[in-house]
Amino acid sequence: MNFQKYLLNQPYIQNILHKKVNNEIGSGYLFSCQDAVTLDEVLTTCAKIILCKNSTVDNCPTCQKIQCGSHPDVCVYPKKDSFSTEDSQGVIDDANKKAILGEYKIIIIKNLDNSSEQSQNKLLKILETPPKNCIFLISTTNINKVLPTVRSRLLKVEVTPFDEKTLCEIFDSFKNIEDFSLAVEYSNGYVGEMQKILTDADFIKTYNIAKDIVISLKSSANIVNYLMPKITKSQFSNIITLLQSMYMDIAYVKIGKTEIVKNKSLLQHFLQISDEFSLKAIVEIVKRINEINKKQYSNVTQALLFESLLTSILEVKYLCK
Ligand SMILES: [Zn+2]
Structure with a gap:
């Protein structure tokens, strides 16, 4: 399910686009909402916004590489199911390496709530002294499970749900399914919830x-x-x-x-x-x-x-x- 073009209209993404144009991208962001599927797409979209040479996300080689996970300057964690202390070490090593293709190194960490206090504390060290031109894009489905010390180092972005009309548009090819409107009612505007209910x-x-x-x-x-x-x-x-x-x-x-x-x-x-x-x-x-x-x-x-x-x-x- 590709819903990137709809994300680009969301105010919190517009805000990041705006920051890029003005050269004001921060060194670390924490995106939160209840839906992991939406968050994954938000992280990929933001990586493209930051690295793409053009004014918005497109199909250039950079964007394509990020989309298929083969861009050398974008490192994605965790490597297994949950974020471990090994992952923290990997993040520290990656963050200290220079970018190869572009100006920035991007570290993506998905669902940081799914990790131990120990691995978050280890991560905190690099967040406190982020290497130059390294940007952290981190997501969580439960912000309360992210240590306050970690939270305080990041710019918090609340990922708001889609309105009903947009959600129906995203799932247009499913609209003839009998329970479509019920799924819209129960998905709270989140793509992952909608997928879950429909399947x-x-x-x-x-x-x-x-x-x-x-x-x-x-x-x-x-x-x-x-x-x-x-x-x-x-x-x-x-x-x-x-x-x-x-x-x-x-x-x-x-x-x-x-x-x-x-x-x-x-x-x-x-x-x-x-x-x-x-x-x-x-x-x-x-x-x-x-x-x-x-x-x-x-x-x-x-x-x-x-x-x-x-x-x-x-x-x-x-x-x-
Ligand atoms: Zn591009």
Whole structure:
């Protein structure tokens, strides 16, 4: 999925383009958002912006080399799954070598949150005294897992999501898929999330289960229709997330804030459900879902947890009728 041309219109990228034109590129950047796929593309795009001789990213030999990972002045880390102390040493060695083809050496580090404190501390040394003409482009899906000392050495860039219209354009060739609009609703504007939902048959399955629990689960007699003896960890956690979001929506409807409802396609159902329950009951259901969510990490099996989730929701539904 190539969405670089859409990134170039994003304000944070425009800002870096602007900095290049004015010769004001900093020595280190930390890009953050929840989506690793978007971040990877942002890092590649920024490397091109800095090294390309032309005013914007194009198809010149430099940009092409960066795209296929063969530019000698662009070093990409981690070398394996997570950023190790060996990687930190590699970064230090690479950063101290002179650029071969152009003016700048670029060190890319993906998902720095996935690393130990030790390797980050080692990296800190080179960030504190960056060699001349060496630029660090670092990404994280969880900024809180990057040491404050490391963070303070870098310029922070928040990678904002695409708006709905742009996301639909990027995924134009998928627009005839039945669950396209549902995927747009749930991807929060991030390309990686969208890809995940479109290719994950489980998501649609769990979405329908969660929807049924909210709309049709009415008595303990029909609980057997919902039980999933072979429910997997990821299905269970999908259902929990979806239920949380749906009941939050019902609460929003209840207090008249329909404009912030996330599951827009279920709005008609939510209006009806919000008539049947008090706000207190809805809040109680959300509370119980959260409690069961915490138990996910205990030794109870998913199937049993799922059953107690259903019973618990039903109990509130029954008590508050
Ligand atoms: Zn170029």
